[in-house]
Amino acid sequence: MKFKAFLTDNGTSLLEKRFLPALDKMGKVCHLYFTRDHTIFLHNLLNGDGVQSIAQFRKEALFDNYRISSQNDDRIAFTIDLSLLQRAIRSSVSIYAEMGGGDDVGTGSNRLQIKLVKKLPPNSHQPLPFLTFESKGYKSAVIQDVPISKPLSRADVLELQSALDMAQDLPRTLVQVPDLNQLQNYVDRMKHVGDLLNISISKYGDLHVQISTTLITLGAEFRKLLVVGEQEEVPAEDRDLSAQSRTQRAVQRGDAQTVQVSMKHFAKSLQCHLAKPDCAFYGIAQEGACLTVIFQFFIPGSRQNDKSISLHCRLPVLDPGSS
Amino acid sequence: MSSSGPDLVCQLDNVQGMVDALTAVRWKRHQDAVMELSEHGVVLIVEETRCLQAKVYLQRELFVQYEYSAQGRPRFGVSLSLFVNCLNTFSVPGRSNMIEIRYPGPDMQLLLKSVDSMDACIYAEIRTRIPDTISWDYNFEPAGSTPLSFTVKSAALKEAIDDLEWPGSSIQITLEPVPPSVTFRGEGHGDLQIDFMYYANTDLLIAFHCDHRVSYRYKYKFLRATTSNIPSSVIRDNRGSKLTIGRGGMLKVQHLVSVARPSIPHPHVDSAGYQQPSRIAYIEFFVKPEEYEEDIQNGS
Structure with a gap:
C-alpha cells in the first residue's frame, strides 16, 4: 500500500482556506479516501445518523505527481482528524511563506509532499500509520506526521464505495x-x-x-x-x-x-x-x-x-x- | 376568519427597534407577557413576583400603518422569549425589514409576516393565551407635591448597577437635597457606595429634583433587571434614564429606545444626525422597595 503526492498551491489553498474549515464543522473526524483519480472526504457514510457530506476532488484539483497503489484496486481509505490535518497544512503554508517560497515554484523542489507512512512513535513498540507532510526548503525540511487510523480493510473499503455510489442519486x-x-x-x-x-x-x-x-x-x-x-x-x-x-x-x-x-x-x-x-x-x-x-x-x-x-x-x- | 375583521393590522419598518425595546424587559429566559392593544398603540407588560413590573409602550406613531378596529382594549398573553426570538428572525441586518402584525388570527394567534419582498416571505403564527389578571396594580403615585426624581445617563446607570453586584442582595438608593446627590449603596459581602453628585457630574446626572431626603432599599436582582438588557442603541445614542421615587418608595425607571428607521446615508441630506423625533419606544419599570427594611436598618 503506497501513497505519495505533491499538494499544489491551488490544492493547498483550496483545502486550507475553504474545504477543511467547512468540513471540520461537519464533524471532527472523517474518512479520507484516495482512488486512482479522486480524493474524497466523507462524513457519516458508514454510520448512518448524522449529516452525510461528500467532498470529492479530481486528483489534478489538489495534487501533481500523484502515485497510489494498493492490492485493493488502488484504493486507500482511513479516518483522519480534520483539525490535525488542517493544522499540518496551515503550518506548512506558513513555513513555506517564511522561507520566502514562491521564487522557485516551477522547480517543484520545495512544495508540500504528502506520504502515507508507518512509523514507530516514541515510547511505543508498534508502528502506527501516519500521513506525513514534508515541506522542503532551501536549507531545511520540516516534517509533520498526522496520525490516522489503520487503513480500512478490503471489505470496509467496498462498503464505503458502495455507500458512496448510493449517495450519488440525484433528487428529481x-x-x-x-x-x-x-x-x-x-x-x-x-x-x-x-x-x-x-x-x-x-x-x-x-x-x-x-x-x-x-x-x-x-x-x-x-x-x-x-x-x-x-x-x-x-x-x-x-x-x-x-x-x-x-x-x-x-x-x-x-x-x-x-x-x-x-x-x-x-x-x-x-x-x-x-x-x-x-x-x-x-x-x-x-x-x-x-x-x-x-x-x-x-x-x-x-x-x-x-x-x-x-x-x-x-x-x-x-x-x-x-x- | 372572523367576519368582523381583525382587531389590529399594523406595519412596522424597523423590526430591530421593536426587538430592542422588547429585549429591554427580558430579564430571564422564560417570561410570560401580556399585550394590550388600543387606538393609541400596543403595550406589553411583564411582571415578577408582585415586586417588579415592566411595560413597553409602542405608540401608534412608531408604526407605518396602524389600523385599529376593536371595541374595548383586547388583551392576550404571549411568551415574551418566543415573541422576541420570532421577531428577531424578521430582522435581517443591512436592509429594511417591513413587517405586518395582525391580531387575532383564525385561532386567536398573533400573526406576523414580512411584506417587503415578493419572492421571499417570512411568516409566523404565535399562539396567544387568555391573560392572567395582573394581580397587583402598580399604581404609581407621586410621593408629594415635588417629584423625587433624577435623570442619569443610561450607560452610567447600567455601569453603577453592574458594579453593585458583588456586595449583594439589597441596594439602598438615597436622594439628598443638600448637597444635591444620589447614592447607591450596597451592603453584603462588603460595602460599595456609588455617589452621583449633581454639580460635580452634570454630564452624568442630567436632571435632579428632590426637596427632602429619601432612602429606600431595593432587591438587587430587581434593580438589575431594569438595566440588564438595555439595548446597545440606547448606549450608542447616549440617552438618559429617568428614575422617580413615588409614594411608599415605589421606584419607576424609564428608558427611551429608538425605533427610528436606521438612517441610511442619503446624498441629499446634509445633516447626518437627523432622526425622526417621535419614533421612541418608552420602557418603564416599577420596583417595589423592600418592606420594613428601613426600620431594621435603623435598629441595627
Whole structure:
C-alpha cells in the first residue's frame, strides 16, 4: 500500500482556506479516501445518523505527481482528524511563506509532499500509520506526521464505495438558493425558536422552511427559484394564497414534497458556505429518503461549473412527511 | 376568519427597534407577557413576583400603518422569549425589514409576516393565551407635591448597577437635597457606595429634583433587571434614564429606545444626525422597595 503526492498551491489553498474549515464543522473526524483519480472526504457514510457530506476532488484539483497503489484496486481509505490535518497544512503554508517560497515554484523542489507512512512513535513498540507532510526548503525540511487510523480493510473499503455510489442519486427536482448567506442568517435566528424543521420543495421553484410547535409556527418561503429537473408551472389559482396553503396544495397535487429534518443538521449543512461555493441546490430524494444539498463551484472567473470539485450533503429525514 | 375583521393590522419598518425595546424587559429566559392593544398603540407588560413590573409602550406613531378596529382594549398573553426570538428572525441586518402584525388570527394567534419582498416571505403564527389578571396594580403615585426624581445617563446607570453586584442582595438608593446627590449603596459581602453628585457630574446626572431626603432599599436582582438588557442603541445614542421615587418608595425607571428607521446615508441630506423625533419606544419599570427594611436598618 503506497501513497505519495505533491499538494499544489491551488490544492493547498483550496483545502486550507475553504474545504477543511467547512468540513471540520461537519464533524471532527472523517474518512479520507484516495482512488486512482479522486480524493474524497466523507462524513457519516458508514454510520448512518448524522449529516452525510461528500467532498470529492479530481486528483489534478489538489495534487501533481500523484502515485497510489494498493492490492485493493488502488484504493486507500482511513479516518483522519480534520483539525490535525488542517493544522499540518496551515503550518506548512506558513513555513513555506517564511522561507520566502514562491521564487522557485516551477522547480517543484520545495512544495508540500504528502506520504502515507508507518512509523514507530516514541515510547511505543508498534508502528502506527501516519500521513506525513514534508515541506522542503532551501536549507531545511520540516516534517509533520498526522496520525490516522489503520487503513480500512478490503471489505470496509467496498462498503464505503458502495455507500458512496448510493449517495450519488440525484433528487428529481432541485431548486437553486441564490443567496446562501440570507438563508443562513435566517436559520441562525430561527434556531432559537425550535429544533425541528419542515422543508418543502416544489416543482414550481418554491423552497419553504418551517418550524411548527404547539406554541408557534414560523416559516420562510423563497419563490421563483431556478429549478433543475422536473418542473411545473405554478397553477394560476395558487398565486395569491399564503405560503402554507400553497405548499399544502402543491403536496396534494404531487408537485411538492415535505420532509422534516433536525434544525441542528440543517444549520450544520449551511456551514458548507465556508468552502465558498458559488451556488447551492436543494432537493428531496425519492420517497423522502433524505434532504440533499448540492454545492457548485465555478471555474474561477467564469460561470462554468468546475467539474473537478464537488461537495454535497445528505440530511437524514426524521419524518418522511407527506411524500 | 372572523367576519368582523381583525382587531389590529399594523406595519412596522424597523423590526430591530421593536426587538430592542422588547429585549429591554427580558430579564430571564422564560417570561410570560401580556399585550394590550388600543387606538393609541400596543403595550406589553411583564411582571415578577408582585415586586417588579415592566411595560413597553409602542405608540401608534412608531408604526407605518396602524389600523385599529376593536371595541374595548383586547388583551392576550404571549411568551415574551418566543415573541422576541420570532421577531428577531424578521430582522435581517443591512436592509429594511417591513413587517405586518395582525391580531387575532383564525385561532386567536398573533400573526406576523414580512411584506417587503415578493419572492421571499417570512411568516409566523404565535399562539396567544387568555391573560392572567395582573394581580397587583402598580399604581404609581407621586410621593408629594415635588417629584423625587433624577435623570442619569443610561450607560452610567447600567455601569453603577453592574458594579453593585458583588456586595449583594439589597441596594439602598438615597436622594439628598443638600448637597444635591444620589447614592447607591450596597451592603453584603462588603460595602460599595456609588455617589452621583449633581454639580460635580452634570454630564452624568442630567436632571435632579428632590426637596427632602429619601432612602429606600431595593432587591438587587430587581434593580438589575431594569438595566440588564438595555439595548446597545440606547448606549450608542447616549440617552438618559429617568428614575422617580413615588409614594411608599415605589421606584419607576424609564428608558427611551429608538425605533427610528436606521438612517441610511442619503446624498441629499446634509445633516447626518437627523432622526425622526417621535419614533421612541418608552420602557418603564416599577420596583417595589423592600418592606420594613428601613426600620431594621435603623435598629441595627
